[in-house]
Amino acid sequence: MINPAIQHYNSEQLPADKAIFDLLAQIITNELAEAESKIWHAHPVWFLDGNPIVGYSKQKKGARLMFWSGADFDECLLNVRGDKFKDASIFFNQASEINTIDLIRWLQKARDIQWDYKNIVKRKGQLERLK
Numbered sequence: 001m002i003n004p005a006i007q008h009y010n011s012e013q014l015p016a017d018k019a020i021f022d023l024l025a026q027i028i029t030n031e032l033a034e035a036e037s038k039i040w041h042a043h044p045v046w047f048l049d050g051n052p053i054v055g056y057s058k059q060k061k062g063a064r065l066m067f068w069s070g071a072d073f074d075e076c077l078l079n080v081r082g083d084k085f086k087d088a089s090i091f092f093n094q095a096s097e098i099n100t101i102d103l104i105r106w107l108q109k110a111r112d113i114q115w116d117y118k119n120i121v122k123r124k125g126q127l128e129r130l131k
Contacts, residue, residue: 002029003037006044013058019095020063024056027100031107053110062091065103073109077102 002025010021021044028046029037035046035053045055052068070078070088078088092098 002026003044005039006037009039009044016094017058017063020092020098021056023095023098024063024065024103027098027103028054028107031104032111048111048114051114053114054107059091062093064089064091067106067110069110069113070106072113073106075102075106075109078106 006025010018010025013021025044028035032046032048032053035048036050037044037046039045040047040052040055043055043057046053054065054067056063056065058064064080066087066089067073067078069086071081071086073088075088078090080089080091081087
């Protein structure tokens with residue numbers, strides 16, 4: 001079941017963005033059933049054992065789907081890379097651009113490849129590989 005706070009976030013978006021976010025939330029929730037989800041820093045985010053895994057937000061370029069450890073997924077479509085950390089993203093402007101097969105593969109990698117963002121403050125900005 002999709003977190004009601006995330007449903008509320010999605011419902012406040014423009015129709016095209018809402019369609020993207022509703023589809024993302026449904027697939028992420030189904031594929032990461034064990035994950036905790038919440039609004040974190042004003043955006044929907046899913047966590048495994050307290051570690052942020054995947055989230056989305058509305059930005060100028062479109063709907064951004066971000067994987068916290070995505071830079072190590074070896075996926076050419078996740079080509080918007082963070083400068084400082086191991087994140088990688090993709091932007092969507094229509095729900096029809098979302099390839100479900102790709103998304104499910106990325107979510108499997110998100111479960112299997114994780115950097116420890118949960119303890120990044122304790123480690124003074126240094127990331128350590130969890131999986």
